[in-house]
Amino acid sequence: DTGVSQNPRHKITKRGQNVTFRCDPISEHNRLYWYRQTLGQGPEFLTYFQNEAQLEKSRLLSDRFSAERPKGSFSTLEIQRTEQGDSAMYLCASSLSTGPSSYEQYFGPGTRLTVT
Amino acid sequence: DQQVKQNSPSLSVQEGRISILNCDYTNSMFDYFLWYKKYPAEGPTFLISISSIKDKNEDGRFTVFLNKSAKHLSLHIVPSQPGDSAVYFCAASNNFGNEKLTFGTGTRLTIIP
Numbered sequence: 354d355t356g357v358s359q360n361p362r363h364k365i366t367k368r369g370q371n372v373t374f375r376c377d378p379i380s381e382h383n384r385l386y387w388y389r390q391t392l393g394q395g396p397e398f399l400t401y402f403q404n405e406a407q408l409e410k411s412r413l414l415s416d417r418f419s420a421e422r423p424k425g426s427f428s429t430l431e432i433q434r435t436e437q438g439d440s441a442m443y444l445c446a447s448s449l450s451t452g453p454s455s456y457e458q459y460f461g462p463g464t465r466l467t468v469t
Numbered sequence: 470d471q472q473v474k475q476n477s478p479s480l481s482v483q484e485g486r487i488s489i490l491n492c493d494y495t496n497s498m499f500d501y502f503l504w505y506k507k508y509p510a511e512g513p514t515f516l517i518s519i520s521s522i523k524d525k526n527e528d529g530r531f532t533v534f535l536n537k538s539a540k541h542l543s544l545h546i547v548p549s550q551p552g553d554s555a556v557y558f559c560a561a562s563n564n565f566g567n568e569k570l571t572f573g574t575g576t577r578l579t580i581i582p
Contacts, residue, residue, distance in 0.1 A: 357512070386569060395473075395558050395572030396513065409569065444512055456501055456566025460512030 357461035373431045374464045378447030386446040475573035488546040492559030501566035505558045
């Protein structure tokens with residue numbers, strides 16, 4: 354496994370339901386980021402972890418969103434009581450926090466969420 | 470508040486010619502800038518970057534230029550190849566890249582054979 358993986362790749366849910374996405378970063382990466390991308394826009398930062406610690410959350414992230422990285426490896430992003438405005442591509446990225454290539458974030462393929 | 474702007478949603482260039490993609494930013498605290506390339510159904514892939522202490526960085530066919538006074542950067546691709554057709558995102562960061570990325574809206578580049 355040489356890349357960031359995300360599951361599921363696609364999720365269709367009804368408004369009001371809860372959904373959970375999983376991200377498996379590159380194994381030696383200690384930083385993990387979540388971004389959201391809507392049509393015609395660039396990825397927008399949601400939150401990030403360094404090891405198990407959640408270091409920053411976007412002010413745009415409502416209380417219905419929660420992310421965890423319990424063992425400093427994989428991460429989950431949960432959205433409770435989904436709304437149609439949550440429909441987007443959810444991207445995960447990982448990186449190192451130190452070293453000459455710490456600026457480079459490696460992205461997974463994303464999970465496309467459609468709320469009906 | 471769009472802190473990173475890519476004003477050209479699309480660009481078409483003849484194969485073999487130069488492609489120039491532009492990006493402007495408003496936040497003077499940004500000190501690291503990156504270009505990502507995205508194909509359909511894939512996540513963005515890192516292409517090239519530049520620190521604010523430089524004004525040019527080159528990697529093969531790709532060169533990024535930074536004009537700090539104008540808060541402007543550009544990506545040059547020479548010569549352009551059909552495989553370069555993709556969406557290109559400009560991104561900016563603080564702490565010399567060791568922070569979250571703020572992305573522009575992207576430019577769709579099409580290389581015409």
